[in-house]
Every structure is written in structure tokens, then in C-alpha cells.
Amino acid sequence: MSQQPVVRIKGVSKKIGGKTLIDNLNLEIPAGQVYGFLGPNGAGKTTTIRMMVGLMSISQGDIFIGESSVKADFEGAMKQIGAIVENPEMYKFLTGYQNLLHYARMSPGVTKARIDEAVARVGLTNRIHEKVKTYSLGMRQRLGVAQAILHRPKLLVLDEPTNGLDPQGIRELRDYLRELAHHEGTTVFVSSHLLAEMELMCDTVAVIKQGKLVDVKSLRGEGETNKQETAFEVDKPEEAAAVAGAGRMDGSLLIVTGDREEVAMLNARLTAAGIRVYGIRTLTRSLEDQFLEMTGGGQIG
Numbered sequence: 001m002s003q004q005p006v007v008r009i010k011g012v013s014k015k016i017g018g019k020t021l022i023d024n025l026n027l028e029i030p031a032g033q034v035y036g037f038l039g040p041n042g043a044g045k046t047t048t049i050r051m052m053v054g055l056m057s058i059s060q061g062d063i064f065i066g067e068s069s070v071k072a073d074f075e076g077a078m079k080q081i082g083a084i085v086e087n088p089e090m091y092k093f094l095t096g097y098q099n100l101l102h103y104a105r106m107s108p109g110v111t112k113a114r115i116d117e118a119v120a121r122v123g124l125t126n127r128i129h130e131k132v133k134t135y136s137l138g139m140r141q142r143l144g145v146a147q148a149i150l151h152r153p154k155l156l157v158l159d160e161p162t163n164g165l166d167p168q169g170i171r172e173l174r175d176y177l178r179e180l181a182h183h184e185g186t187t188v189f190v191s192s193h194l195l196a197e198m199e200l201m202c203d204t205v206a207v208i209k210q211g212k213l214v215d216v217k218s219l220r221g222e223g224e225t226n227k228q229e230t231a232f233e234v235d236k237p238e239e240a241a242a243v244a245g246a247g248r249m250d251g252s253l254l255i256v257t258g259d260r261e262e263v264a265m266l267n268a269r270l271t272a273a274g275i276r277v278y279g280i281r282t283l284t285r286s287l288e289d290q291f292l293e294m295t296g297g298g299q300i301g
């Protein structure tokens with residue numbers, strides 16, 4: 001990724017009353033991604049986000065949004081951020097649209113056309129003229145996101161946005177966040193303690209534990225092949241190995257490393273060669289195993 005990162009967290013620490021909540025955190029968030037911030041409860045996700053969006057002071061280090069330092073150019077940095085950190089305050093007896101109009105009046109340059117566009121981005125067009133009190137949690141959140149992106153921020157920050165959503169709501173959130181990042185170019189930074197969600201939603205995940213960065217994993221990076229160890233259960237493992245031209249044998253299993261397409265192709269070749277394939281299993285450790293290992297087997301859900 002040649003573009004300048006949208007966020008640069010540089011040597012950031014947060015100390016409160018002699019306690020170090022965040023310890024020398026360094027992180028760069030590339031443009032146009034859905035970037036996950038994953039860690040067990042109490043790891044320091046919210047603390048980091050609060051510093052990033054200017055709700056909490058930075059004890060040490062600095063955070064840059066684009067070129068703007070949160071410490072030295074607070075206004076400049078905040079202009080580029082849209083965020084939902086605490087539950088967004090909405091007027092429940094007004095319609096979604098009236099709420100957005102109200103916020104738009106406080107944001108210079110936000111036109112009615114932009115309101116419509118933001119509403120469409122979060123898929124709320126057909127309910128936007130109904131009162132907020134009739135909205136589900138997922139719809140309130142969409143409205144919150146529409147409000148947060150009205151001024152076309154470079155960066156959208158969401159703290160634990162899947163909390164309280166049902167599976168359908170989570171799926172919709174995932175879809176529109178990915179759409180925002182990949183089609184509108186808004187970089188999305190989203191925290192969660194739920195790994196499976198992060199895996200489906202994010203392009204990259206940074207893992208934090210006890211205030212320290214543990215790892216950064218690219219889940220869909222370019223050039224990153226999703227090669228996995230896959231076991232084929234076959235009737236003739238030796239012949240299967242010859243057909244595959246690679247891999248190792250383990251009993252009736254032929255174990256090869258490849259991406260999804262290679263697995264499908266090898267299966268077709270084995271079958272064509274008269275070898276019976278009884279089962280195909282992925283052996284590579286899941287991100288969950290890796291996460292548990294990274295965070296020392298701590299609670300993740």
C-alpha cells in the first residue's frame with residue numbers, strides 16, 4: 001500500500017493514577033480498509049479510541065490523522081474523523097431525517113443531497129422518514145453512522161459496533177462498512193472482542209492485550225495468498241500423492257498446502273485419476289487459535 005496511512009499512532013501511552021492502560025502503542029492504519037482492533041475485555045481498545053477521537057488526553061506519544069497531530073492540531077485532526085464511541089444521542093420523537101438535518105445544520109457544507117447519499121450508504125433510505133423511536137438497534141446504529149459520515153470524514157471510528165446486534169444486523173453492518181471502505185474510500189476502524197466477526201468484516205486486524213500491541217494480521221491483503229493445509233482422505237494415498245506431485249501422507253490422508261481454487265482443482269484431478277476422495281478437511285489453525293495463543297488463552301467472548 002503506497003498511500004500514506006490515514007492514522008499513525010506513534011509511541012502512545014496512557015497512564016491514569018500510576019496505572020499504565022496503554023503502553024507505547026504503535027500502529028498505522030492504511031487508507032480504504034476496514035481495520036479491526038481486537039482484544040479481550042479490558043485490553044485498552046476503548047481507551048485507545050477515546051484518545052484517537054479526542055475524548056481523552058494522550059499521556060505520551062501522538063496520534064496523526066492524515067497529516068494532523070491530535071495534540072498539535074486538534075481541530076484539523078477531528079475534522080477528518082467521524083465516530084460513534086458512546087451511543088449517539090438521537091431525538092427519538094423526530095424522524096431519522098429530521099435528526100440528520102439537525103446535525104447537518106451544525107456541519108458546514110453538508111447539503112440535503114449529501115444527507116440522502118449518506119442515508120443510502122447505510123441502507124436506511126426507505127425508513128428515514130419514520131420516527132427514531134420505531135427503529136431497531138441496528139437501524140439506530142445506521143442512523144448514527146450516516147450522521148458520522150455526513151461531513152465525508154477520511155476515517156470512521158466505531159467502538160464495538162456489533163454489541164447487541166442480532167446476526168442479521170451484524171451482517172448488514174458488515175456489508176455497509178465494507179462498502180464504505182472499498183467503494184467510498186472511507187477508512188473504517190472498528191473494535192471488537194469477537195474474533196469471528198472481525199475475521200468476516202476486516203481487511204486487517206491489530207490485536208491488543210493489556211495495553212500492548214500483540215500482533216497485526218492481514219486477512220485479505222494483496223499478494224497474500226490464503227494458502228491452507230488441507231487433508232484429502234483417499235483410498236490410495238500414494239497414487240494421490242503422485243497425482244498431486246506435492247504434499248505428505250498420513251495414513252489414508254494426503255496433506256497438501258494450497259488456496260481454495262487449488263484444493264478444488266486437485267480434487268477434480270484425483271477423481272479423474274480414479275482415486276476416491278472421501279473427505280476434504282482444512283487443517284490450518286484458525287485465526288481463533290492464533291488469537292488465543294497471542295492473547296495467552298484469555299477470554300475472548
Ligand SMILES: Nc1ncnc2c1ncn2[C@@H]1O[C@H](COP(=O)(O)OP(=O)(O)OP(=O)(O)O)[C@@H](O)[C@H]1O
Nearest residue numbers: 016019021039040041042043044045046047048193
Ligand atoms: N478512567 C479510567 N481510570 C482508570 N482505569 C481505567 C479508566 N478507563 C479504563 N480503565 C481501565 O483500563 C483498562 C482498559 O480499558 P478499556 O475500556 O480501554 O478496555 P477495552 O479493551 O475497551 O475493553 P472492553 O471491551 O471491556 O471495553 C481496563 O482495565 C479498565 O478498567
